[in-house]
Amino acid sequence: MRRKPERDTRSDARGIGCAVVILAVALSGQLTGQETGMGDPVQGQKLFAGKDCVRCHAVRSAGGRIGPDLGRSAAKGSFFEIAAGMWNHSIGMEQKIRELNRVRPVFENDEFRDLVAFVYFLNYFDEPGDPRVGEVLFTEKHCIQCHRAEGQGGSAGPSLETLPRGVSPLRIAQGLWNHGPDMVRSMRRRQLAVPQFQGTEILDLFAYLRTQGTGRVAREFQSAGDASRGERVFVSKGCSRCHDVFGGGVEIGPDLGRLDLRGSVTQIAGRMWNHWPAMTEAMEALDMRMPIFSEDELADLLAYLFVSRYAGEPGDLERGRVQYRERGCAFCHGLDGEGTLGPPLDWLTPAEEMEQVVQRMWNHAPEMWGQMSEHQIPWPRFEAGELADLLAFLLQGLSGEE
Ligand code: HEC
Ligand code: HEC
Ligand code: HEC
Ligand code: HEC
Structure with a gap:
């Protein structure tokens, strides 16, 4: 089957520029401070065009159609999910790239890290809601x-x-939340159920409200919060009394790292709202008062939740050891990473960044692939959790420091 004539990817790249210009403006370094350990999404945005990702991938409609729209696919649970998605197609895309007469991208320095940060942040901001x-x-x-x-x-x-x-x-959302107690009382008086927001409902509803205002025009778009301030809000507002974020001790509410909280920050705000009734009950039992948010506190809180979910659930070293053997890594790199057909890996230590390891794997993929097909080892495709396990093993299990 013939494809449609090639699109002008330069204008697509410009489209992406528009789609995420808000990202660049709004982030202004706040979310990517050293504490987050993430790459620089603004840099990543440039790489997305520069490394030709845009030829196959759109971001909210601007860009190629060969791969999934990365602004929509909502598969951005964590670093591991994005990295696994990229790794899995690192060989498959080869053929397409040849068809398109392009070179397979390789990465240096922090490029892979920045690119993944960009893809991760695509989900931070809302898809445009439909006011109708x-x-x-x-x-x-x-x-x-x-x-x-x-x-x-x-x-x-x-x-x-x-x-x-x-x-x-x-x-x-903050207004809704702060007025919650009176509003819910007034609803109950009228025997109305407290509204719940599913899927994109909150985006559509707010899109409508945003067209309603008659007062001055707000120029704030959607400001990105400050994650480190948000971490303090998480404690000071009492969230940490009931919730952990990748912890293990607090059990009254679900772990907000592990809970599947896909979606933009506004959608997460919608889910906070949905748990209002359960939360009020739990709070009464603890003799707590419902927190009120002022200024940018809610935005900061959500930024904190969003950023802290990037690193994902840490992998398990022992499960990773099994992956390492069963996926053929041990065959070429040695049981203890001493190296056989492939180079040694036992120089890897826990100090190494996982982004760097995947970057090296990515860069070497064609060479690995060549050797693997010679030895009839199938190309290893990973689920996010499997990749996390494997990385835990590579970083902690091979360093000879056991
Ligand atoms: C030649 C076309 C092509 C290029 C270039 C390409 N991709 Fe892909 N990508 C795909 C296809 C097709 C898929 C769907 C998965 C598959 O078929 O393996 C995909 C899947 C993905 C996924 C998983 C998405 C999901 O929702 O599961 C991510 C993440 C991704 N690509 C990122 C990138 C990045 C970042 C770049 C630039 C370095 C890039 N891709 C370059 C074609 C491409
Ligand atoms: C039963 C009546 C009732 C219903 C139904 C209701 N609200 Fe409210 N709402 C109120 C009251 C009363 C307040 C003010 C509470 C206060 O002053 O503390 C309020 C306050 C608000 C605010 C804060 C406004 C501000 O100035 O910051 C927002 C936003 C809001 N409501 C949105 C909604 C949305 C969206 C819905 C539908 C999903 C809804 N409300 C349904 C009674 C209601
Ligand atoms: C007194 C205990 C308590 C406090 C304090 C509390 N929560 Fe919760 N939270 C819960 C419980 C219980 C649930 C589970 C509710 C349910 O299953 O309906 C929950 C669920 C959630 C959910 C998930 C909703 C979903 O869709 O599954 C989010 C997000 C959340 N809380 C955020 C927060 C934030 C942010 C704070 C601080 C402002 C906070 N919570 C404070 C008890 C609490
Ligand atoms: C069939 C042999 C083979 C298999 C199987 C294999 N590799 Fe490799 N690997 C290689 C070769 C050969 C290189 C070096 C390629 C080059 O220099 O371009 C390499 C390079 C690497 C590098 C980069 C090392 C460096 O010094 O930069 C990493 C990391 C790596 N492999 C990890 C893995 C992991 C993890 C697995 C299992 C999923 C795996 N490899 C499976 C042959 C293999």
């Missing part, structure tokens, strides 16, 4: 019974026409 769907939800979720918008609606709650036009979704 939002308008329907405004009625369906009974908001209209208590709030005015477009000149109609009830008056038990404040008119939402006075929100600044284009106000950041997280500001709306």
